[in-house]
Amino acid sequence: MKKIFFLLLFVITQSTISSNNLTENQKLATICKVWGFLKYYHPNVADGSKNWDEQLFTILPQIEKAQTKEEFSLVLENWIASQGEIKEYEANKPDSKVEYFTKNLDLKWLEDSKVFSKTLSKKLKFIEKNRFQGKQYYYTSNPYIKVTNEIKYADFKWTNKNLRLLALYRYWNQIEYFFPYKYKMDEKWDVVLTQMLPRFINPESEKDFVLAMREISIKLNDTHSHTTSRLMFEGMFGSKFLPINIKIIDKKVIIASLLNDSIAKVDDLVVGDIITKVDGKTIDEIIDAKKNIVEGSNDAAIRKNFNLHIFSGNTNTIEIEFIRNEKTATKIVKRYAYQDLKIQFPEKEKWKLLEGNIGYIDVESITAAELPNVMQQFKNTKAIIFDARFYPQEDAIEYDIAGYLYPQNQVFAKCINPDLTCPGRYIWMEDHNTGKTNPDYFKGQVIILQNEKTQSHGEHLVMCLQAAPNAVVIGSQTAGADGGICQYEIIKGFTTTYTGYGMFYPNKKETQRIGIVPDIEVKQTIKGIQEDKDEVLDRALQFINKGK
Template identity: 55%
Template sequence: MKNKIFLLFLFAVQTAFSSNITENQKLATICKVWGFLKYYHPNVADGSNNWDEQLFTILPLVEKAQSQEEFSLVLENWINNLGEVKEIAPITKQKNVEYFDKNFNLSWVTNSKVFSKSLSKKLKFIEKNRYQGKQYYVQYDLDNGNILQFNNEVKYADFKLTDKNLCILTLFRYWNYVEYFFPYKYQMDQKWDITLEKMIPLFTAAKNEDDFYDAMRRLTVKLNDSHVVFYRYSTPGSNKILNYFPAKCKIIDEKIVVTEIRADSLAEAQNIKIGTVITKVNNKTIKEIIAENRGLIPASNVAVYLDRLTESALSGYSDNVQLEFLQNGKYITKTINWYNEHDSHRNEYKKGAKIKKEKFKVLDNNIGYVDMEILQAKNVPDMIETLQSTKAIIFDIRNHPKDTNYAIAEFLNPEPKEFVKFIDPDLSFPGRYIWRNGIETCGRINPNYYKGKVILLVNEKSISHSEYSAMCLKTAPNATIIGSQTAGADGANACFQSNGFQTWFTCYGVFYPDKKETQRIGIVPDIEVKPTIKGIQEGKDEVLDRALQFINKGK
């Protein structure tokens, strides 16, 4: 009886291990193994193998594997053919190095549902005896303007979207870039492993350019990173021209509100003015548009998503659009013309249009105002001389500053102040991050520092260096942040370029000195203020007005 039970148990185990494995499971697993070997295997990470060709060779063999056992054997034979991995002395932790491991997880190499014990053992051995030289396929250099670069990738001049191998290669490359070199992987809404499993069918089923680029765009959105931009190149000979609405807009209370006119004559001809309220686009409510575009627009948080959605919703390849307006309590539907970029953005193309804005000025009640978008480092001494006797200075950072934060911080602070801490990828152990030594400081010993109130204005337009500047200037003794949630994407960008498109993502981590995150959260205002439809229609800057109220009344 005992022998029968044992034989039944043995049969059940063998049957379970020999069960079928789906194409999706096989591709997801080969993506992980291919990426792992690319950065870990000594005979791959040094560039000794043509790694794309290795993928193209292994894919047909993987496709033929019908069971987990066969699949595991294919991978093991493949790894064996890459050459010997020599056992090295245990890699010891460097002194005074503090690791950041929230992204780091190689537990998948021991997944018994996919790998045999011998294959898992081989993968773990490669991890322990991983490549320690200069990585062939990736470079990280803080002194280089690009910082994180993906090197030596083959460019395919004859790339065809009908070539399934090249589509899979593009997915695998990008997925592994993010897997090992995106510092905020742990903050994604959806686990990156699950994203891979869900995206594979979109890539393998792509029948044309639009399908492929749509899949790629949807993949980048899953990073939940406001630094992500997906730019598709124009196809040679294409007659498609993207047309735009002649105004900038903002979504408030599930309505689109015009905030700035980009082409005066075009807007006037169609009765478009600041404060115009749009409630439907091509018969879709703004609420419906918000819901159906979440998978197409990259953003760290809802504030940025809504900001980017406005231009997406009011642009297209047609010549016109049907809009529903709310005017004087009544809903009116009209067909509105769209225009090419040059015509629709005519105000922005006018010669000298931005020169008219003042870099800094003194407002009523002896209050200074600085437009951080146009203030340059060379202007800071004049700005200090003009504003040093004011009772408060408002630094408007609802834009992209021009590297003036350190110079301004020396004026605002009595002594050096810590304001930011970073993490960098560890190329000797891909996927793991290291806290950069020390904490970045700003300011200097300055007995004559500015004694008045310091107000920083921020909103969803405050991204990357804007957020960094806000963190820096917030160190001032009497500083207050007023506005709304920022973009939640600080730090530098890495670029991924492939046939027909390019995209970016954040490449190192930015935290407060206490290691509190800034990614996705952004710079949290001390006083939250958001524009209202009524305020826009009345021509008010409600965020600036709230700052003036705070300065004058102290609350």
């Protein structure tokens, strides 16, 4: 009986010890957070006086040996102590005259009793309270966040575990503290870290590591957000393409336009053809296989960004199944290197007078220098249509246009900038406004056209123009990535971008992910493409002429 008792006691004891041990994932996820927190908050680290990457490489073996919470915490306590003394002072308190945006700031993990001892949590909270207040070494804001002074690692090899973890830790902390829309993501950023860590600890291959670098950026649910590398295009996405633009409508892929008429003619690729399979795979199967690598704030943007990925690859030909005139057929078609496509950009009229005394302006191509003459021509028109379905090429053209549409100075947007004194916190900045007292402003109907290609600067332009009197927005959901981008190299060979500037309506309503909501929703249809109709423009003309 005694033997059974002691055996049970031994099993229970061992089970308790085992349950108190931290997993590798727990330890590496936690050190990621601590390393990033110290990088931006610790007064003796944030000033750039230490090689913080090397400090990580030094501490990792000690972290690996630590088994329990107590051992783990002691390693971190000693590491923090080795960075030097921190003077106790009260970090800048929130300014009562400043309005802060704090939806992204969450440091509750500093007191996580599952991984930290009380002593360690106390030290971390002390650092938070007495955080660095000088000029940050690793980032600036102008107003978009800009990454600075990161070591490039020209000899980076994916087989180096330390450098793989460094790449992950750099990126995760950059988003943790400097992505203004972190709170809008589908998944909690903490959860993403624990999910993705195994892919960085033990990738099955170089391809798996490269995919992990791509996939974590897609989890931002941001149309601007994607990480790229040479291998991604050469090894995964493919470097050869069909000479077509497509549109996904009702889960069907339709050829919407041709990139080069003569090349497309070789394989009889025709606008309006519905493609149902590629190399025997259905479109749904292809989308499902690639959904983790295609960026987008919303479904409309994701469908748009699949344009390159449905048919790209490295082989010279593919087999497609397609429907034309209600008949299904298959054929082999040729793919081309991008430079061999010799893309033909259709000539577009920058502006024109439509039937019924209606002005039309293509905001993609119009310039500020041309605007006075155009607006003079359209001064007495019934309406002016501003087509924002493509990206405006001239910076701040919306401010020039608004000068003719606004009767007075008017606020049309608000923004948030990073608070450099408190990483993770943002500040509501001065309103975006434009216009001046102008009794001679345009009195007719203002129509703005938009779709999923209306993105970033394009969305900002729509926000600006829709604030004009008598303005109506017609079209479909925009890309939902309003605000300038942050772009930088995470580590040698891997460049990333994401929206680095928070943009809102004057009432603080978000545009991120939602996009600009049209007053009248009109979506392009398969039938419209096949009949060469511009359904969005047609609906605008109907509204102008009939008032509904």
